[in-house]
Amino acid sequence: MLSGSLGVMDGCLRVLKLRGSSVANKMSLPLQEKISGKKSLRRVSDFLLIFLLLSLIFYRLLHLKEQGPVWVLALICETWFIFTSLLGLNIQWSAVNRKTYPDRLLERVKNLPPVDIFVTTADSTLEPPIITVNTVLSLLAVDYPAHKLACYVSDDGGSPITFYSLVEASKFAKIWVPFCKKYGVQVRAPSMYFTKKPEEVPHGHSSDVFMQEWENMESHYNELCKKIEAAVKKSVPCNLTNEFGADFYDFEHGNHPSMVKVILENKKSDGDEPPHLVYVAREKRPGQPHHFKAGAMNVLTRVSGVMTNAPFLLNVDCDMFVNNPQVVLHAMCLLLGTEERESGFVQFPQMFYGSLKDDPFGSSLVVSQEVTVRGFDGIQGPMYGGTGCFHRRKIIFGLPPDYDQIKGTKLSPKNGDFGKALLQKFGNSATLAESVTQITTSGATKDELHKLSDCIDAAHEVASCRYELNTHWGNEVGWVYGSTTEDVLTGIKIHSMGWASAYCTPVPPAFLGCAPQGGTTNLVQVKRWATGLLEILVGSNSPLIATFSKKLRFRQCLVYLFLNIWAVRSLPEVCYAVLPAYCILTNNSLWPKMSEPAILIPATLFVHYNFRTLMDYLLLRLSVRAWWNTQRMEKISATACLFSILAVLLKLLGLEETIFEVTRKDQNETNSEPVADVGKFTFDASPIFVPGVTLVFLHMAALVVGLSRVQAMAHGEAGPGPGEMLCSVWVLLYFIPFIKGLFRRGSYGIPWTTIFKAGVLAFLFMQI
Numbered sequence: 216m217l218s219g220s221l222g223v224m225d226g227c228l229r230v231l232k233l234r235g236s237s238v239a240n241k242m243s244l245p246l247q248e249k250i251s252g253k254k255s256l257r258r259v260s261d262f263l264l265i266f267l268l269l270s271l272i273f274y275r276l277l278h279l280k281e282q283g284p285v286w287v288l289a290l291i292c293e294t295w296f297i298f299t300s301l302l303g304l305n306i307q308w309s310a311v312n313r314k315t316y317p318d319r320l321l322e323r324v325k326n327l328p329p330v331d332i333f334v335t336t337a338d339s340t341l342e343p344p345i346i347t348v349n350t351v352l353s354l355l356a357v358d359y360p361a362h363k364l365a366c367y368v369s370d371d372g373g374s375p376i377t378f379y380s381l382v383e384a385s386k387f388a389k390i391w392v393p394f395c396k397k398y399g400v401q402v403r404a405p406s407m408y409f410t411k412k413p414e415e416v417p418h419g420h421s422s423d424v425f426m427q428e429w430e431n432m433e434s435h436y437n438e439l440c441k442k443i444e445a446a447v448k449k450s451v452p453c454n455l456t457n458e459f460g461a462d463f464y465d466f467e468h469g470n471h472p473s474m475v476k477v478i479l480e481n482k483k484s485d486g487d488e489p490p491h492l493v494y495v496a497r498e499k500r501p502g503q504p505h506h507f508k509a510g511a512m513n514v515l516t517r518v519s520g521v522m523t524n525a526p527f528l529l530n531v532d533c534d535m536f537v538n539n540p541q542v543v544l545h546a547m548c549l550l551l552g553t554e555e556r557e558s559g560f561v562q563f564p565q566m567f568y569g570s571l572k573d574d575p576f577g578s579s580l581v582v583s584q585e586v587t588v589r590g591f592d593g594i595q596g597p598m599y600g601g602t603g604c605f606h607r608r609k610i611i612f613g614l615p616p617d618y619d620q621i622k623g624t625k626l627s628p629k630n631g632d633f634g635k636a637l638l639q640k641f642g643n644s645a646t647l648a649e650s651v652t653q654i655t656t657s658g659a660t661k662d663e664l665h666k667l668s669d670c671i672d673a674a675h676e677v678a679s680c681r682y683e684l685n686t687h688w689g690n691e692v693g694w695v696y697g698s699t700t701e702d703v704l705t706g707i708k709i710h711s712m713g714w715a716s717a718y719c720t721p722v723p724p725a726f727l728g729c730a731p732q733g734g735t736t737n738l739v740q741v742k743r744w745a746t747g748l749l750e751i752l753v754g755s756n757s758p759l760i761a762t763f764s765k766k767l768r769f770r771q772c773l774v775y776l777f778l779n780i781w782a783v784r785s786l787p788e789v790c791y792a793v794l795p796a797y798c799i800l801t802n803n804s805l806w807p808k809m810s811e812p813a814i815l816i817p818a819t820l821f822v823h824y825n826f827r828t829l830m831d832y833l834l835l836r837l838s839v840r841a842w843w844n845t846q847r848m849e850k851i852s853a854t855a856c857l858f859s860i861l862a863v864l865l866k867l868l869g870l871e872e873t874i875f876e877v878t879r880k881d882q883n884e885t886n887s888e889p890v891a892d893v894g895k896f897t898f899d900a901s902p903i904f905v906p907g908v909t910l911v912f913l914h915m916a917a918l919v920v921g922l923s924r925v926q927a928m929a930h931g932e933a934g935p936g937p938g939e940m941l942c943s944v945w946v947l948l949y950f951i952p953f954i955k956g957l958f959r960r961g962s963y964g965i966p967w968t969t970i971f972k973a974g975v976l977a978f979l980f981m982q983i
């Protein structure tokens with residue numbers, strides 16, 4: 216089936232090469248364009264920052280003898296800041312923007328390739344089924360031939376409620392999908408669509424008919440919500456006992472057989488029918504490693520491999536609904552409209568809905584993605600971000616870009632030794648081996664006529680927890696194991712094979728998800744990310760190794776280095792934040808005296824750094840508050856990332872494995888918290904807050920001591936002066952949520968135990 220579209224693909228490429236031709240007809244227009252996004256002003260500002268840091272270091276070196284150990288520490292931190300600024304400069308240097316043209320694609324490619332869609336969910340309490348259902352509905356309704364799509368939902372929680380919700384949703388999908396396509400609905404997650412009455416009647420439709428259908432649809436959706444809510448409350452879905460319940464009877468948390476259920480099967484006759492929908496709960500047994508999300512993705516790759524085996528894979532987290540129905544077309548513009556090796560995978564940005572005003576927890580990631588990921592795209596492409604990403608199945612199966620020139624990479628089960636190698640690599644399923652061969656040799660997909668129900672046995676086999684034993688799954692094949700940021704790790708592996716990736720940023724944004732809100736959730740997430748990234752740096756897939764031994768481009772290695780040292784950066788940052796307090800408490804100075812002209816160096820640095828980060832926000836039309844909140848959250852996160860270093864050390868010593876703690880996804884509409892509290896920082900007894908509180912205590916003590924020295928300062932005596940005092944106040948400003956937490960109770964207050972631990976630490980520090 217695919218050979219047709221592959222033919223067209225070649226056609227597209229040929230057409231692309233004709234771009235220079237003077238007969239610029241419609242067919243020769245490119246499907247995508249790469250436009251330089253370099254910003255001269257930003258470069259100047261980067262250089263200025265580095266110049267200022269260098270001057271400061273130079274000044275410190277000149278006065279190191281008089282000042283002693285504090286200046287040595289400051290010097291080390293500042294050298295590190297130069298290093299990270301240079302890494303940042305590398306990222307910015309060749310930033311690009313891309314444009315994609317779905318209309319041209321539709322004109323040109325008549326036989327679009329199939330896509331298998333993966334949705335992962337792991338816990339029906341932290342990830343309410345209604346959220347997953349909305350994501351799935353939005354995916355089933357995208358603007359793409361429905362018979363070319365298959366949606367697989369992996370449920371790591373093995374929850375009957377999630378399954379029941381999907382079955383109910385599939386009934387709704389049968390009317391929802393045709394409705395969306397008929398009226399060209401923009402946002403196809405019903406929870407979003409029905410938040411307000413339609414403002415206008417879609418072009419070419421009668422207002423009465425539309426409104427009637429709209430209301431009918433809304434009432435069906437409300438019905439669906441009620442059913443799911445009731446099931447969640449009862450915790451055992453009502454209809455389940457008769458229809459499907461039997462399957463869940465022997466389901467115990469973390470100990471159950473695999474389950475693969477075809478919920479919807481597209482008969483490929485009627486254009487309005489929704490795509491295939493398959494529920495997958497992989498087998499779980501105590502004592503068997505299941506590798507968190509990476510394990511789930513590998514099971515999905517295999518299950519879909521034996522069922523539909525599409526050459527392209529899209530994966531999203533359960534909360535990431537489709538916000539732009541043309542998303543698959545946009546991705547295809549890059550996948551089919553560039554040289555294959557330039558678009559190994561296509562990543563969309565992670566964006567969020569229902570964000571709180573001014574982003575109090577700095578979790579919207581808007582600036583970091585706008586500024587950094589566009590930079591990656593100019594080197595070897597964006598990192599794989601775990602959601603909103605299209606992969607080529609053959610790459611997930613482990614093929615390098617130049618695979619047909621490498622003798623022996625073409626695998627075939629009928630081919631003696633190769634056959635054996637194939638089974639060893641991909642496991643003992645003959646059906647899967649066949650699918651792998653199809654993908655790696657002809658690129659063709661499964662026979663159009665075969666029924667999904669015929670593949671259930673093969674699907675169960677590949678979803679069992681012992682299937683991967685002694686195979687290459689988790690390293691050479693599939694999603695890579697060994698890090699809680701399996702996404703970045705897998706992306707590094709792909710880039711190391713020599714593939715590049717592309718960043719796709721259509722308007723409106725392709726996917727929207729839930730940003731964690733609250734404080735505790737944010738810090739736990741950041742800690743997990745920083746831990747996973749550091750695990751990669753010290754692991755066997757480290758970019759540092761891959762740039763020498765594999766095909767990771769050197770500048771891309773530096774890009775990854777910038778990401779992977781996230782946790783390590785917390786050391787100099789926290790150290791630098793302690794220094795002003797330390798200097799005040801010990802009567803040392805951190806900066807040149809106020810009367811010296813050299814004071815201008817750190818002063819300009821301070822102003823420049825803040826101005827420059829602020830500009831990033833203002834240029835993207837974000838508020839000053841959003842800038843401040845994100846700055847603040849970065850500094851608070853640094854104290855939490857200290858635990859990432861600890862976690863990786865414990866792992867290296869073989870004392871403790873790192874784990875993937877699932878992020879809670881809140882439903883904004885049904886948020887039980889009173890509105891006034893939204894945006895307030897939450898705390899719990901986790902040690903993650905101890906370093907932050909200690910820092911607050913130290914600076915408070917320092918300010919008290921400092922104020923008693925005001926007279927000495929006024930006389931310009933040696934020791935700390937207004938500069939150190941200002942820095943101390945500035946650090947406290949960053950930690951205002953913590954200061955408030957000291958005076959609040961309940962989930963908005965810092966627990967006594969944490970206050971006590973931090974108090975002891977601060978006291979010990981002052982004694983030393």
Ligand SMILES: O=c1ccn([C@@H]2O[C@H](COP(=O)(O)OP(=O)(O)O[C@H]3O[C@H](CO)[C@@H](O)[C@H](O)[C@H]3O)[C@@H](O)[C@H]2O)c(=O)[nH]1
Nearest residue numbers: 335336337371507508511532533600601602700702877878
């Ligand atoms: O054992 C597990 C744990 C998690 N998940 C799923 O993984 C996804 C991401 O988990 P989440 O708790 O939302 O983590 P985030 O930190 O928000 O996720 C970001 O970071 C992860 C790790 O880097 C990536 O995998 C995600 O795609 C990316 O959105 C969710 O769909 C989960 O259901 C599983 O399927 N099995």
Ligand SMILES: [Mn+2]
Nearest residue numbers: 532534728878
């Ligand atoms: Mn998430």
